[in-house]
Amino acid sequence: MAIFNLNINGKKQQVDTDPDTPLLWVLRDHFHLKGTKYGCGIAQCGACTIHVDGVAMRSCSLPISAISEQKIKTIEGLSEAGDHPVQKAWMSHDVPQCGYCQAGQIMSAAALLENNPNPNDTDIDAAMHGNICRCGTYLRIKAAIKTAAKMG
Amino acid sequence: MSTIKTSIARRSFLKSSALAGGGLMLGFSWLASCQTKTEAEILAMPKEWFDINSYLKIGDNGVVTIYTPNPEFGQNVRTSMPMLVAEELDIDWKKVLVEQAPYHPKNFGFQFTGGSRGIMSRWEPLRMAGASARQMLRTAAAAIWEVPVEEITTEGGMLFHEPTNKSAGYGEMASAAVDVPVPTEVKLKDSKDFKIIGHSKKNVDAHNIVTGKTTFGMDYQKEGMLIAMIVHPPAFGMTLKSIEDTQVKTMSGIKDVITIKSYPKDYQKGSFDANAFPEIVAIVGSSTWQVMKAKKQLKVEWQPIAASTETILGFRGDKQTKHIPAGLESTDTHRSQMEALAAKPGKIVRQDGDPRSAFKKAAKIIERTYEAPFLAHNCMEPLNAFAHVTGDKAMIAAPIQIPGFVMPTLAASLGIPVENIDMELTRMGGGFGRKAYGHYVLEAALISQKVNAPVKLIYTREDDMTNGIYRPTYQATYRAALDDNNDLIALHVKAGGIPESPLFANRFPAGALDNYLAEEWSADSNITIGAFRAPRSNFMAGAEQSFLDEVAEAAGKDPIDFRLDLLKRAKENPVGEKNDYDAARYAGVLELVKEKAGWGDNQTGVHRGVSAYFCHNTYAAHILDMTIEDGKPVVQKVCCVIDCGVVVNPDAAINMAEGAITDGVGNAFFGEMTFKNGVPEKNNFHQYRMIRIGEAPKAIEVHFVENDISPTGMGEPPFPPIFGAVANALYKATGKRRYRQPFLGEEHVLG
Secondary structure: OEEEEEEEOOEEEEEEEOOOOEHHHHHHHHOOOOOOOOOOOOOOOOOOEEEEOOEEEEHHHOEHHHOOOOEEEOHHHOOOOOOOHHHHHHHHOOOOOOOOOHHHHHHHHHHHHHHOOOOOHHHHHHHHOOOOOOOOOHHHHHHHHHHHHHHO | OEEEEOOOOOOOOOOOHHHHOOOOOOOOEOOOOOOOHHHHHHOOOOOOEEEEEOOEEEEOOOOEEEEEOOOOOOOOHHHHHHHHHHHHHOOOHHHEEEEEOOOOHHHHOOOOOOOOOHHHHHHHHHHHHHHHHHHHHHHHHHHHHOOOHHHEEEEOOEEEEHHHOEEEEHHHHHHHHOOOOOOOEEEEOOHHHOOOOOOOOOOOOHHHHHOOOOOEHHHOOOOOOEEEEEEOOOOOOEEEEEEEOHHHHOOOOEEEEEEEEOOOOOOOOEHHHOOOOOEEEEEEEOOHHHHHHHHHHOEEEEEEOOOEEEEEEOOOOOEEEEEEOOOOOOHHHHHHHHHHHHHOOOEEEEEEOOHHHHHHOOOEEEEEEEEEOEEOOOOOOOOEEEEEEEOOEEEEEEOOOOHHHHHHHHHHHHOOOHHHEEEEEOEOOOOOOHHHOOHHHHHHHHHHHHHOOOEEEEOOHHHHHOOOOEEOEEEEEEEEEEOOOOOEEEEEEEEEEEOOOOOOOOOOOOOOOOEEEEEEEEOOOOOOEOOOOOOOHHHHHHHHHHHHHHHHHHOOOOHHHHHHHHHHHHHHOOOOOOOOOOHHHHHHHHHHHHHHOOOOOOOOOOEEEEEEEEEOOEEEEEEEEEEEEOOEEEEEEEEEEEEOOOOOOHHHHHHHHHHHHHHHHHHHHOOOEOEEOOEEOOOOOOOOOOOOHHHOOOOEEEEEOOOOOOOOOOOOOOOHHHHHHHHHHHHHHHOOOOOEOOOOOOOOOOO
16 A cells, blocks of 8 residues: 555545556545446546546556656546536537446547547547447547537 | 326335435436526425325426436436426426436336337326326316316416416426326327427436436445455356465455355246356455455366256246256357257248248249357446345345346345345446346345445456356358249248247248248357347348348349338238238338438449348338448448337437447447357457447438337337348448358458
8 A cells, every 4th residue: 555646637635545556446436536437447448538637548557656746637527517518519419328438438539629629530530449339329429529629 | 189097106105215315306417408597596406395196296396306217228218208207297398307216116117128118118107197297287276276177278387277367387286286186097198299209308317427427336335335346257167166265365455255156046037037157256345456456366266067957937927948058168169069950950930831842943042041149248337236235124226127127036045025125226337138137236235245234246347248148149041932033932041049049930021922931949058148139130130131132132123122022012912910010111111211311323332231120119221331441341321210100309219229220330340259168258348349439330310200109119129130231231342242240350351
């Protein structure tokens, strides 16, 4: 066990845990931030996607010992009122079916738009390739990303 | 307008007030995604709620809470079911709050998600619940205003008496309505008067989902809760021998290592008690990661199972004998086993005319064999359940499709009466049939009972993917006899699988042919299987529709016209009496898809495949446009037509059809589970290929046949025919027919 100081959604937090604990389980078990999901544990499905210093990363495969000063953002911290352009676009296209993968999809999409405000289909396919949606809402995800890009 | 007898009960006392939400609002969703201040005011919490019946309560401010009875896994019944109540209640949709009902069959009937029967089974009862509440409000207003009830009209949650110019909101009359006797008969609206049904409403959970607030079973949290994980045998055909847990028990955060047996001796299992691993190890600890690490360290010895025979009580009350062979099975041996069985005479399920003579005199015979592998459901949310067993009581919260089917097993295994078990129905991160099999709920409860603590059981992805309850592997051989005029004079289908046959002997093209023979076979297996989105249909549709495409080509006919000719025969002069489809509605979806997709307007480089199917009481037809780019098949567009009667929430139905089509394309291209000596050869997404965004169809267009027929299924029917559409388009694109799924597998490039 060791003490780690973290910056999660703009808040300074402290956790006492094993250094190899993936960030995913620190978020879920210690801080009860349950919006970030467990899907595969091996960075293959994207359900656990969060931002580390603005970069989309798979929190299931990121040991807490690799984190120090970086700013961690989860779905709960993406916007205060749930009105980030990506979230608004997701609602306007009514994207979700079961909804389990959607926080990860939204975090990947938000990071994409941060780097590329006007992505084309190929850019979207590449950036979202790591996020599986078992319900098959991909068409709406793509449409919502384009809508969010227009909202800017 | 139709008058129906009501069967709406007063709300009976719920066992736990925490579950009932009486006065306490649990997990409700503020509806409007972009709420104006006025709406927020409208939706302000009422001071008092009045229970009108088991499905709804009305607040003094006119807000209505509707309890949505069925569990949700993405089909959006949490929106569409309350829409049915709201329609007949005549309430403004903006004043509706939705709350998930707990498991309580007395109040909420058969609570389930499966067989695409949700909306179909709730169509009348939920409208009745709304209509009877509206009638009680009108009766209350009539008494207070001293006017005839017949003269009281309603609109948008308001009561009006025009002759005296009186009006009141539902909230003002709710307390009086509580004392009105439940009407014995109510009138339901004509479909032309619907204001909510048939008008797209946004998902009531959308805002919570996109902000990460929605809680799934996996997110369930209770004070003092421990985390449990299981270790099940590494192979089908194996069971627990012994464990060595001394070292693991000393690991940080680990509370206990136990073994559990899921069923009491001689327990009469039901068909949803399927479970290859009834004796397993459980590790219990403080945090997920600590338990995960301990799970990897645990030393377990396994031993082969002995062959056994079980009598299973089917959910229709029938009893089936099931043989579970010993041994370690492999995909290679399954395939040779299927080949051998298919070569022997099968069990004749249906025969019309004299197929043997017809084949003898045929000018041309076409024979093709289709095969598909086992499939894993791979719901994005792995299996999990929360349980807290204390003495003779149990509290469960689980993502489960058919809670009623796990209840008797829970009661028997825990030794606790059913009435002492409370169950919350959490949102499911996907189900697709997998979460109809509640062994994981049982395991959570047994672990909690044994360690005497509240426990959340979590399956790792690997546990989930290798546990079984797969879509079976299937095979079907079709033979067609054509005469000198290239007319189809006989059809023979022989289908089988491990461990069940996929055959539907009375479906199209049965009924359209004078000479027809349907046979089936199966082989026992110790690999468990279960319902997977449109069970059996999800294979038969692809095989049948690929074959008809090939026969049409051999007969020199357009594939749509060929099917329509057969359907014309089935409609005008059907053969046999057991045909379980409506030929006119079947032809209807094909005719409409032909028109909507512009069939015949060929574009260079675009290859089209058509397919249609009837299952789960609904008709679906697809035309799929494929191109080949860098040797890879790209689905450019799917045009889909569905006849499922009245569509309650059109945009949500379109979303589900898009999902079914994408899911179907994915499974047709890549879906496959294989076995080697009983071991599932894929255990996570690095091995099990799922369709990803770049591989999904580029466009999907969904059309519904407009009619007044009571709604039927939507979740499953668009799924099976897509396999045929993919196969037929692939043939057009490559010149090569494909008979074995997955069509691409690891092969990324064609040719």
